[in-house]
Amino acid sequence: MTIRLRLTLWFSGILAAALIVLCVAIYFFVNMNTYADTKTQLRDQADSYDIVKYENGLNQIDLNIKRNSPFYEKDFYVQLVNYKEGVIKTSGELQINGIKFPIPEAKTNPDYGYKKAVLNTNAGEVAFLIYQKPIPNNTDGSLIGLLQVGTVVASEENYLAGLRVILILSSLICLIIAFTVGLFMARKALQPIERVVHATEKIHSGSDLSVRIPIEGPKDEIGHLVYTLNIMLSRIEMAYNGLDESYKAQRRFVSDASHELRTPLTTIRGNIELLQRMWSKTLEPDEAGDIVLALDAQRYELSNEAMQDIAAEARRMSTLVNDLLALARADAGYEMEKTTQPMLPIVEEVGRRAGLLPRNAEWRIGDLTALDGFQVYGNADYLQQLLFIFIENAFKYTPSGWIEMSATRRENQLGIIIKDTGIGMNPNEVPHIFDRFYRADESRGKTVGTGLGLSIAKWIIDEHRGSIEVTTMEEEGSTFVIWLPIDFSAQPASFIIEGTDRIED
Helix, strand or coil: CCHHHHHHHHHHHHHHHHHHHHHHHHHHHHHHHHHHHHHHHHHHHHHCEEEECCECCECCCEEEEEECCCCCHHHCEEEEEECCCCEEEECHHHHHHCCCCCCCCHHHCCCCEEEEEEEEECCEEEEEEEEEEEEECCCCCCEEEEEEEEEECHHHHHHHHHHHHHHHHHHHHHHHHHHHHHHHHHHHHHHHHHHHHHHHHHHHHHCCCCCCCCCCCCCCHHHHHHHHHHHHHHHHHHHHHHHHHHHHHHHHHHHHHHHHHHHHHHHHHHHHHHHHHHHHHHCCCCCCCCCCCCCCHHHHHHHHHHHHHHHHHHHHHHHHHHHHHHHHHHHCCCCCCCEEEEHHHHHHHHHHHHCCCCCCCEEEECCCHHHCCCEEEECHHHHHHHHHHHHHHHHHCCCCCEEEEEEEEECCEEEEEEEECCCCCCHHHHHHCCCCCCCCCHHHHCCCCCCCHHHHHHHHHHHCCCEEEEEEECCCEEEEEEEEEECCCCCCHHHHHHHHHHHHC
16 A cells, blocks of 8 residues: 555544544534424424322322413323323313323333324324423322323424434535545655656666756655755665775776686696606616616605696696686676577486496486477586586585486476485585585585685586576485476477477377
8 A cells, every 4th residue: 555545544534533523512402402492392392381299189180281382282292191000181282182191100200301203194104202290299209190291303303314314414525525535646746756766776777876856846755855865875875986996996807817717727737737747757667677767766755756646736726726717707708609408318328427427426417308309598617617617616525425317398398307316415515515615514624725715616506597596405315406497499290399399298
């Protein structure tokens, strides 16, 4: 719900409450004034009758009514109740119209007061206002009778009913008008904020921090907000430019250093291999076959061990430099060359070459038929590098058991599954394993590696518009599923239909 709508609803709710209070007050005031004169006339009419309470000393009521009233009896209806003898005397108008006022029981001790009642008459149901006056015994004050004087108030009731309709309809109309006007006014009042939001969205979508929000209108709270935002944008722009320059310099350094280090590392590795071959030639027997050149065997052993260490470190540094160069290309926005590639030959070649790598666990190649006949749009070299990263990673962290590569297919994607029975990892580590230089835990950190392989793998997957699924558990192994989109553009229509049918099967 927008702020504009919330404000309008709040104002409409407050107005509705005020209208309810006002309408109730108006109705109460009009109702009181409408019946005020009628009640006064009823009370005066009741007081105008002389009730003879005693005759011959008996507790009887003389039912002879003596009128000393200025009113016409046809406007008022009189009923006199004798509780002692159970006798009811009514005026002529009540008898003619077949009207009988409701009589309260004596034990309820009815008091002075007014009462509205809808009574059945010869003309149908009619609204009455009845004033009742109890008649007490002068001796002990006990109730001996009740005088009731009533009059028709149909016109008053109709008037009040019309007033209720008018108040309700006018309140609804006022609420509708207030809601509409409030919505318009809220929109008008919030337009400067909408302009601020629109301007900030343009800055976000365009990634241009030099854009500023135009200040329009008076220097009110919104104007102060815009001014503050512009100052904040200026500071953010300065900080971002500084970080961007630093990041660009860092990327240039990594790229340049990677290029510069590759040549000396290659030279070191070549010279080490040359020295190793020279030492091996030196230790070969002479023409006689039984005389070894004069060389201290211990010196050779130490020299050979040192050369092996140098060669191993040179290989590790070469791997690190190549990884850094790959990431530098990724940061620089390098776009690899892509063509339509049949996936099955690539995976089969990787499986064959992976079988030649050193490992402690069994290497298995599972069912790859899901790839048969399907192609992806990508770079074959990078796809092979991607698979080797996950396979070598599995070899490192699987001291025993097995590693298996298989394939699957779903809808318009091919999946290459690499599963191992190695040490696994905590599932909470999964979101971070593709971060650069991240090592999961101490036990995994003991394994030699640069911590960049999975970052490069993630970049290759993103470049191929793919995704990766990871399932792992400590001491139970890990399963990586690489999903790549199928390229149907190079397939004939009949093959696409056939492939779709196979997917549904």
